[in-house]
Amino acid sequence: MSAGAITIDGLSKRYGEKTVVRALDLRVARGEIFGFLGPNGSGKSTTIKMLCGLVRPTDGHASVLGFDVARETERVRRVIGYMSQSFSLYGDLTVEENLEFYGRAYGLAPERRRERKREVVDLVGIEPFVRFRSATLSGGWKQRLALACALLHEPAVVFLDEPTAGIDPVARRDLWNLLFALAERGVTLFVTTHYMDEAERCSRLGYIYDGELVAAGTEEELRRLPGVDPPDAARYSVAAEEIMLAYAAARRLPYVRDVTIFGRQLHVLTEAGVAPERLRADLAPVTEIGEIVRIAPSLEDIFLVLTRGREAR
Ligand code: ADP
Numbered sequence: 228m229s230a231g232a233i234t235i236d237g238l239s240k241r242y243g244e245k246t247v248v249r250a251l252d253l254r255v256a257r258g259e260i261f262g263f264l265g266p267n268g269s270g271k272s273t274t275i276k277m278l279c280g281l282v283r284p285t286d287g288h289a290s291v292l293g294f295d296v297a298r299e300t301e302r303v304r305r306v307i308g309y310m311s312q313s314f315s316l317y318g319d320l321t322v323e324e325n326l327e328f329y330g331r332a333y334g335l336a337p338e339r340r341r342e343r344k345r346e347v348v349d350l351v352g353i354e355p356f357v358r359f360r361s362a363t364l365s366g367g368w369k370q371r372l373a374l375a376c377a378l379l380h381e382p383a384v385v386f387l388d389e390p391t392a393g394i395d396p397v398a399r400r401d402l403w404n405l406l407f408a409l410a411e412r413g414v415t416l417f418v419t420t421h422y423m424d425e426a427e428r429c430s431r432l433g434y435i436y437d438g439e440l441v442a443a444g445t446e447e448e449l450r451r452l453p454g455v456d457p458p459d460a461a462r463y464s465v466a467a468e469e470i471m472l473a474y475a476a477a478r479r480l481p482y483v484r485d486v487t488i489f490g491r492q493l494h495v496l497t498e499a500g501v502a503p504e505r506l507r508a509d510l511a512p513v514t515e516i517g518e519i520v521r522i523a524p525s526l527e528d529i530f531l532v533l534t535r536g537r538e539a540r
Pocket residue numbers: 242247265266267268269270271272273274
């Protein structure tokens with residue numbers, strides 16, 4: 228692993244009696260796209276805000292590029308970019324004016340400001356809209372402008388808190404292509420998302436539940452965690468016409484350990500040695516059954532297992 232971009236040791240945040248981030252330990256290397264996942268209210272935003280120097284940790288330490296987030300806040304702010312879903316764009320200002328505003332806020336000298344504005348406009352491809360008021364942009368273009376603003380001072384580490392929430396699939400894909408382009412240039416990205424297809428595109432993932440980091444690693448590493456892919460079980464994807472009927476029927480089968488609905492398919496965890504034909508025969512009386520395929524646990528399966536493990540405690 229190359230030199231660390233983000234180092235977190237025992238980081239905690241308490242609000243009154245409630246601990247919302249609990250003794251978090253984590254390392255993120257330079258140039259990584261680190262995906263930070265977890266249910267709503269699990270402490271993702273609070274963690275990001277602590278790393279950006281916006282919220283003061285109750286306990287523990289964290290540093291970004293070697294700068295302590297609590298003691299060297301100003302230095303941290305100079306090397307990071309922060310973009311959230313509610314990033315403040317000025318709706319009455321044009322795209323160009325928003326960039327100008329943020330360029331000044333970051334204290335960029337006029338020459339540098341001109342240069343960087345041009346570069347970020349090129350990077351996010353917003354040239355055709357520079358004279359548009361930002362309020363008139365679509366959700367996807369607003370997010371690209373927000374990203375452009377967050378990149379003006381050329382941050383080496385960028386925190387993105389649900390950057391694609393509420394934007395359409397094409398705009399999501401475009402924004403992700405931008406994130407890859409940034410990572411290729413060596414920028415470190417720390418991203419929260421609820422979309423599994425986005426999580427799959429991250430180089431490493433962390434999963435936080437109720438303030439605790441449950442697991443961190445590559446998708447492969449997470450898949451090898453205890454309980455995720457038990458050797459004495461098999462996981463099948465089952466396509467079914469009436470998904471709820473198939474779900475109810477599958478749950479009643481004695482050899483089925485777990486069933487989850489994913490769109491028009493069920494993921495069924497059975498005892499090892501149960502043939503797909505048996506599953507088909509047992510479900511066919513309730514609805515038409517399509518393809519049954521043996522699968523490795525998806526990221527969603529992995530997070531469900533990890534979450535249930537926590538809830539059971
Ligand atoms: P996430 O980003 O994972 O949805 P948050 O970090 O926003 O989670 O919130 C974690 C918990 O901390 C939630 O229970 C939330 O209500 C609580 N919380 C966040 N900010 C504050 C605050 N300023 N004061 C009190 N509680 C807060």
